[in-house]
Amino acid sequence: MSLRNCRNVKVLEVSPVGQSKRPDEFFEIRLEYPDWDGWKPGQFVMIRPSGWDLDLIWARPFSICSADENSLTLFIQKVGRGTERITTLKPGDEVAIWGPLGNSFAMEPDTPTLLLAGGIGIAPFRGYVEHHPAPDNVSLFMAHRLPLECYPYNQLSKTVCGSCMLEEQPQDLQGIIEFMREEIKRYAEKNGLILSCGPTPFMKTVQKFANEFGARAQVSLENRMACGVGACLGCVTKDGDDHHIQVCTRGPVFWTDKVKL
Numbered sequence: 386m387s388l389r390n391c392r393n394v395k396v397l398e399v400s401p402v403g404q405s406k407r408p409d410e411f412f413e414i415r416l417e418y419p420d421w422d423g424w425k426p427g428q429f430v431m432i433r434p435s436g437w438d439l440d441l442i443w444a445r446p447f448s449i450c451s452a453d454e455n456s457l458t459l460f461i462q463k464v465g466r467g468t469e470r471i472t473t474l475k476p477g478d479e480v481a482i483w484g485p486l487g488n489s490f491a492m493e494p495d496t497p498t499l500l501l502a503g504g505i506g507i508a509p510f511r512g513y514v515e516h517h518p519a520p521d522n523v524s525l526f527m528a529h530r531l532p533l534e535c536y537p538y539n540q541l542s543k544t545v546c547g548s549c550m551l552e553e554q555p556q557d558l559q560g561i562i563e564f565m566r567e568e569i570k571r572y573a574e575k576n577g578l579i580l581s582c583g584p585t586p587f588m589k590t591v592q593k594f595a596n597e598f599g600a601r602a603q604v605s606l607e608n609r610m611a612c613g614v615g616a617c618l619g620c621v622t623k624d625g626d627d628h629h630i631q632v633c634t635r636g637p638v639f640w641t642d643k644v645k646l
Contacts, residue, residue: 425489503583
């Protein structure tokens with residue numbers, strides 16, 4: 386993958402999702418589908434609107450939420466200058482996009498699979514569920530701090546067994562951690578597959594319990610990225626042997642026993 390694979394596509398739609406404590410914080414953005422041969426759940430894209438000036442040099446990375454032959458969908462949380470500017474795009478605006486980047490989540494149709502999502506970490510699981518040939522073998526647990534309608538949770542829970550817990554008070558966090566511990570233990574006992582995406586503390590919790598119970602688990606890291614192709618070294622982390630590796634090219638999905646968080 387290189388920037389020679391960069392494409393310019395048009396924005397089809399930018400829509401706010403739900404209501405949060407800060408209005409219009411979450412957005413679903415649909416773009417024209419690039420002329421890709423295909424993509425896999427867990428991969429991501431880098432996008433940079435054509436109208437950006439030099440005050441915003443770098444592109445921004447986003448998990449691929451969903452895609453079909455006509456459009457590519459991204460689920461975005463407005464958290465800084467770049468994402469704020471992206472959410473002001475209008476239909477017809479052009480963005481430069483390169484991808485699909487990185488590796489993907491494991492998919493084992495006959496294996497009980499648990500999806501663990503922390504907040505906006507639910508984004509890549511929509512595509513995962515849509516691609517899974519046996520969704521009856523998939524369950525979803527989501528921990529969230531903002532109202533559930535801010536996330537595409539209901540789209541997934543219509544297809545797979547889903548549960549969620551709101552972290553509203555400090556004591557809620559302990560309940561979430563205990564629930565995750567028991568679920569990871571249960572899936573480890575039946576040699577199930579555990580896939581996780583979310584903020585780093587969430588991933589560390591998954592890794593801790595996966596190591597404790599010998600579970601087969603993967604985490605998708607959300608390190609800061611600038612290029613997406615391994616050149617800038619902005620997303621470097623350490624693997625299990627203490628070697629520095631780029632998350633964008635060696636990940637973003639890692640088995641929990643192969644990466645240090």
